[in-house]
Amino acid sequence: CRYIYMNGQLVEKEKAVVSVYDHGFLYGDGIFEGIRMYDGNVFRLREHLERLYDSARSILLNIPYTMSELEDIIVETLRKNKLYDTAYIRLVVSRGVGDLGLDPTKCKTPNLIVIAEQLALFPKELYDVGISMVTVPTRRNRPDILSPKVKSLNYLNNIMVKAEANMAGANEALTLNTEGYVAEGSGQNIFIVKGKKLLTPPSYVGALEGITRNAIIDLARDLGYDVREEPFTRHDVYVADEVFLTGTAAEVIPVVSLDARMIADGKPGKETHNLLNHFRKLVVEDGLKVYP
Numbered sequence: 001c002r003y004i005y006m007n008g009q010l011v012e013k014e015k016a017v018v019s020v021y022d023h024g025f026l027y028g029d030g031i032f033e034g035i036r037m038y039d040g041n042v043f044r045l046r047e048h049l050e051r052l053y054d055s056a057r058s059i060l061l062n063i064p065y066t067m068s069e070l071e072d073i074i075v076e077t078l079r080k081n082k083l084y085d086t087a088y089i090r091l092v093v094s095r096g097v098g099d100l101g102l103d104p105t106k107c108k109t110p111n112l113i114v115i116a117e118q119l120a121l122f123p124k125e126l127y128d129v130g131i132s133m134v135t136v137p138t139r140r141n142r143p144d145i146l147s148p149k150v151k152s153l154n155y156l157n158n159i160m161v162k163a164e165a166n167m168a169g170a171n172e173a174l175t176l177n178t179e180g181y182v183a184e185g186s187g188q189n190i191f192i193v194k195g196k197k198l199l200t201p202p203s204y205v206g207a208l209e210g211i212t213r214n215a216i217i218d219l220a221r222d223l224g225y226d227v228r229e230e231p232f233t234r235h236d237v238y239v240a241d242e243v244f245l246t247g248t249a250a251e252v253i254p255v256v257s258l259d260a261r262m263i264a265d266g267k268p269g270k271e272t273h274n275l276l277n278h279f280r281k282l283v284v285e286d287g288l289k290v291y292p
């Protein structure tokens with residue numbers, strides 16, 4: 001049986017229901033985090049929770065739990081579900097129950113939900129052969145409209161982007177910002193390797209500041225790579241030596257084509273492979289131990 005944490009209780013999955021008056025359901029009014037446990041280590045949990053609190057502050061949502069209370073809740077939920085080596089944790093905080101109006105002040109109590117599941121891994125061959133990408137017409141939402149740095153429940157932009165990649169028969173979507181600079185994937189950050197440089201869009205271009213992105217930046221710098229957060233265009237991706245995406249679920253995935261242009265020799269790059277190997281070592285160390 002699987003247990004879901006809801007507002008102080010661990011309830012059986014079938015009983016884990018939210019009110020139809022919850023503004024997370026009615027309007028996508030809420031925030032979330034996707035977190036991963038490796039060998040009992042919840043990778044960079046603190047960084048994820050810091051981002052959660054930033055998202056909350058940004059949308060005027062007060063999370064009625066301290067960071068250490070959230071850590072304890074996540075540990076309790078993982079243990080209750082007897083999850084040991086790998087797990088995916090979905091943490092959701094909605095505005096809570098209100099009336100049918102938009103006014104967030106009508107919602108008195110935010111809802112906290114923690115789902116912990118055995119992780120569904122990306123198919124292994126995607127890492128071996130790499131993925132195809134297509135630039136989609138739907139742009140990443142502008143920071144002055146709905147900040148892409150807020151990991152909110154408003155994921156329709158991401159879903160439409162993913163749908164456009166599906167329609168084009170590509171594995172993933174590349175989004176541009178309104179100026180035409182590369183932003184990120186549907187739910188992953190992007191990196192390109194060019195000569196000795198490793199580039200990723202700075203977050204002001206309009207992307208979520210990914211935990212995996214930041215870990216790869218730190219890791220690559222420690223390994224001596226010349227890492228730069230600089231804007232780049234589709235052309236720069238077409239002529240890159242290597243391209244890869246990063247994300248909690250995806251980890252580090254090689255990209256071998258964009259818009260029918262093969263990236264270099266069309267095979268996953270060796271720097272990509274090198275970074276993924278080092279990342280796999282980092283994720284079991286850096287974080288919170290569930291079974292000390």
Ligand SMILES: Cc1ncc(COP(=O)(O)O)c(CNc2cccc(C(=O)O)c2)c1O
Nearest residue numbers: 034187188189208210211212213247248249
């Ligand atoms: C828009 C966006 N950009 C980048 C990332 C990567 O960030 P992290 O390195 O912190 O995970 C995300 C988060 N990635 C995310 C969120 C929800 C679902 C899925 C999925 O692939 O099913 C992926 C995201 O939603």
